[in-house]
Amino acid sequence: MPMSALTGSRLRARRVALGLRQADLAERVGISASYLNLIEHNRRRIADALLERLAQVLELPMQAFQEGVGGAVIDELRAAAARLPGAELERTEDFAGRYPGWAALVTGLHQRVVGLERALEEVSDRMSHDPHLSASLHEVLSAVSSVHSTAAILADTDDIEPEWQKRFLVNLQSDSKRLALGAEALVRYLDSAGQAEERGFASPQEEVEAWLASSDWQGGDLAGVASSAGRVMARGFLAQAQADAQALPDAALVRALAELGPDPMRLAARFGADVMAAFRRIALHPAAQAGLVCCDASGTLTLRKPVAGFALPRFGAACPLWPLFTALGRPMTPIETVIEVAGGARFRVLAFCQPRYPAGFRGPELREAAMLILPDADFAAEVVAVGSTCRICQRAGCAARREPSILTA
Amino acid sequence: MRHVLLIEDEANIAEALRFILSRDGWSVSVVADGALGLAAVAELHPDLVILDLMLPSLSGLEVVAALRADAATAALPVLMLTAKGQERDRAAAEAAGVSDFMTKPFDNAEIRARVRALLGA
Numbered sequence: 001m002p003m004s005a006l007t008g009s010r011l012r013a014r015r016v017a018l019g020l021r022q023a024d025l026a027e028r029v030g031i032s033a034s035y036l037n038l039i040e041h042n043r044r045r046i047a048d049a050l051l052e053r054l055a056q057v058l059e060l061p062m063q064a065f066q067e068g069v070g071g072a073v074i075d076e077l078r079a080a081a082a083r084l085p086g087a088e089l090e091r092t093e094d095f096a097g098r099y100p101g102w103a104a105l106v107t108g109l110h111q112r113v114v115g116l117e118r119a120l121e122e123v124s125d126r127m128s129h130d131p132h133l134s135a136s137l138h139e140v141l142s143a144v145s146s147v148h149s150t151a152a153i154l155a156d157t158d159d160i161e162p163e164w165q166k167r168f169l170v171n172l173q174s175d176s177k178r179l180a181l182g183a184e185a186l187v188r189y190l191d192s193a194g195q196a197e198e199r200g201f202a203s204p205q206e207e208v209e210a211w212l213a214s215s216d217w218q219g220g221d222l223a224g225v226a227s228s229a230g231r232v233m234a235r236g237f238l239a240q241a242q243a244d245a246q247a248l249p250d251a252a253l254v255r256a257l258a259e260l261g262p263d264p265m266r267l268a269a270r271f272g273a274d275v276m277a278a279f280r281r282i283a284l285h286p287a288a289q290a291g292l293v294c295c296d297a298s299g300t301l302t303l304r305k306p307v308a309g310f311a312l313p314r315f316g317a318a319c320p321l322w323p324l325f326t327a328l329g330r331p332m333t334p335i336e337t338v339i340e341v342a343g344g345a346r347f348r349v350l351a352f353c354q355p356r357y358p359a360g361f362r363g364p365e366l367r368e369a370a371m372l373i374l375p376d377a378d379f380a381a382e383v384v385a386v387g388s389t390c391r392i393c394q395r396a397g398c399a400a401r402r403e404p405s406i407l408t409a
Numbered sequence: 410m411r412h413v414l415l416i417e418d419e420a421n422i423a424e425a426l427r428f429i430l431s432r433d434g435w436s437v438s439v440v441a442d443g444a445l446g447l448a449a450v451a452e453l454h455p456d457l458v459i460l461d462l463m464l465p466s467l468s469g470l471e472v473v474a475a476l477r478a479d480a481a482t483a484a485l486p487v488l489m490l491t492a493k494g495q496e497r498d499r500a501a502a503e504a505a506g507v508s509d510f511m512t513k514p515f516d517n518a519e520i521r522a523r524v525r526a527l528l529g530a
Contacts, residue, residue, distance in 0.1 A: 138463060141492035145513035146421040152517045153425055157432075164428060171421040 007051070009344030010065045012040035014058045014093070029053040042346075043378075064097025073107055075311040075342065079392045080110035114314070118203075136186045143179040147172060204229035206314070208237060209304055217284045217305055241284065247273035248281040257282070262290065262374060264350060265334055276354055279370040291347075291373035293324055297366065307373045309345040313389035320400045321386045324371035327351035331367060338381045342394060346383065348374040411528050412436045414455035416446035416472065417490070418464055422513075426459065429517050430524060443467025447475055450482055457527050460507070462491035462498065470505045477506040486527040490515065 015025050026036040029050065038044040046054075048062075055062040073096055081087035088095075096103040150168050154160070160168075207230040212219055219241060225234045248256075248271045260266045264278035271278070276294075283292030283305055291307030295318075304312045312318070318325075323335045335351045353369035387393030390402045413430055417423040418441040427437045440449045443464040450458065458476070462469035469489055476482040486508040491498065494512035502510050509523055 138492050141513055142419045142422065145492065145515060146419060146425060148514040149422065149425040149429070149517055153428060156517070167424065168428075171424060175421055 007046060007065050008040045008042035008044075009346075010093070011054055011058065013344050014060060014065075015040075018058065020058075025054070025057060028057050060094055061097045063100065064093050066097075073103060075388060075392050076107040076110060077103060078394075080106055082392075083110075111314070115206075133186075133189065136182060136189060140179060140182040140186060143175045143182060146175045147179065150175070204233055205302070208233045212237070212305075216286065217288075218286060241280070244273075244277040244280050244284075247271055247277050250285065253281055253285055254287070262350070262372065264352065264370075264372065274354075275352055276368055276370055279350075279352065279372055283372055289375060292370060293318070293322075293373070294368060294370045295324060295328060296368060297328070299325060299328065302368075307347070307375055309375070310341050310347055310373055311388040311392075313391075317402070318389055319387040319393065320402070321384060321398075322371060323349050323351040323384065324369050327353040327371070328367060328369040329353075331355050336381065338383045339386045340383050342387055348376050348381075350374070410434065410436045411456045411530070412438070412453060413457045413459060413524065413528075414446070414449055414453060415439045415459045416443065416449075416464065416469070417441065417459070417461045419461070425517075426520070429521060433521055433524070435524070435528070441465070443469065443472045446472055450476065450485070456486070457524065458485060458487045459524070460487055460489050462489060462493055462502070470501060473502070473505040473507055488520075488523060488527055490520070 015022065022036055022040070023033040026033040029036075030053070031050065035044065039046050051065060052062050055065060058065075074092055077092045077096055078089060081089050081092060150172050154165065154168055154172075204227050207225060207227055211224045211230070211234060214220070214224065219234065219238045222231055222234055225231045248267065252271070253267070256267055256270050260270065262282045264275050264282060267273070267282065268275045268278040279292065279294075282288065283290045289307070290305075291310060291312075292303060292305040293301055293312060294303040295301050299317060301313070301318060306312050323337055323339065327333065327335050331353045332355070333352075335349075337349060338346050339349050340346045349371055351369065351371040353367055356366045356368065357363055358366065385395065387395055387398070390398075390405060392405060393401075394405055395401075413435045415423055415426055415430075415437060417426070417439065420441070423439045423441070427439055430437045438449060438453055438455070440446045441464075444466040446458070446460070446464070447467065449455075458472075460469045460472055464472070467475075469491065473487055473489070476485055476487065487506070488509045488511065489502045489507040490511050490513060491502075492513040499510050508527060511520060511523060
């Protein structure tokens with residue numbers, strides 16, 4: 001079977017969890033400790049028969065270590081389990097391995113619940129603070145008030161003068177027209193706001209990312225984006241992707257990648273292109289296997305292209321230990337390192353931050369940082385242990401923790 | 410004749426109220442702006458102000474605050490009539506010093522009764 005990038009890491013994590021020494025496990029399955037060490041660091045492929053023996057000793061089904069039970073699924077299952085006191089958190093991997101279909105159902109339902117909760121918060125927030133909605137409702141209420149009062153005058157006043165009667169009829173007509181227009185505008189507004197929520201998206205950004213993921217990050221028919229805010233963002237993405245592709249054309253990019261590797265600096269220099277454009281092209285060109293996250297000066301993630309095994313936060317701020325944020329604090333300094341995520345999977349990452357001054361010398365400095373995530377950790381560098389977001393990260397004793405994890409609370 | 414000043418920027422509502430209150434024997438003036446409303450109070454010395462909350466230039470709350478800050482109008486009865494009927498809106502109006510609070514849409518008979526009560530009639 002093909003060795004998953006995560007299989008060795010999963011074997012190691014499980015062995016450590018059971019308190020087994022590497023030498024003891026190796027002996028029990030009939031291999032040398034050094035060979036097991038290479039397997040655990042994802043440096044050797046593993047035959048099915050050996051994996052089966054290891055799985056037996058580690059008391060989990062083979063599937064729990066194989067490709068398909070991604071770290072992101074495990075994280076999502078843990079987050080779902082944390083909602084139910086008494087759920088067997090320690091058996092999450094076992095569950096995902098034994099029942100992948102049920103695991104997919106649980107993660108799907110959990111994502112839907114979280115999305116709906118966020119949507120509800122957003123609607124509630126909008127009802128309280130949205131000036132457009134408030135103004136529309138005020139307009140409708142005012143028209144209703146006028147109609148109500150004027151109609152009552154006409155109905156209750158027997159001796160009303162013809163001149164007043166005529167004026168009130170004219171007022172009624174203008175108010176009913178206003179009311180119809182106001183109600184129509186309200187319905188249109190609420191409909192468009194609800195479309196993204198109905199599909200379980202928590203934000204226009206998430207909607208656009210789902211749309212991009214469905215087209216292998218190439219972008220397709222804008223009809224696939226329901227909300228108007230999402231369409232504006234999608235158009236912006238397409239315009240930028242088109243400009244990037246002109247600066248670094250497909251065929252030439254593939255040749256340059258083969259020659260220079262996925263180095264945004266060298267590619268940018270080769271094509272005379274913007275470094276950020278090179279980041280995007282490496283991660284988003286049709287055959288790309290890399291993940292990409294981008295953020296602005298506030299640290300808000302503005303683009304999240306995931307890569308298998310590295311869970312990107314759907315909500316809330318990301319792990320502050322990501323090299324992305326190191327780069328954000330050191331503009332124009334390329335950062336290359338290896339990160340290890342929960343579960344032990346390692347990735348080579350390249351991060352860079354570029355300030356921009358679109359309004360010139362007198363305008364504000366805008367920063368954009370990007371982090372390329374490559375599933376290739378055979379690279380000599382200091383390994384940085386990172387998480388996804390504090391909420392679902394179980395790393396103990398982390399100096400950068402912002403809030404307790406819901407998985408250990 | 411007791412004088413009611415109506416500060417309301419919705420022309421049709423103002424017209425309906427003017428008709429109703431005039432028929433009850435009150436003299437009614439109408440202005441459609443908060444700052445003009447304050448000027449009209451100084452000029453006309455009304456016995457009651459009916460005040461909308463969302464107004465151009467000065468909001469209803471700012472108008473009440475200005476009236477309460479002036480010794481000459483500190484005790485002037487003010488009936489706030491607004492489409493913003495949440496508890497926090499009512500609380501803000503009461504804190505600013507309104508004498509009474511009604512929400513839109515309103516009932517004609519109800520507002521006539523409140524006006525009578527505020528004018529001590």
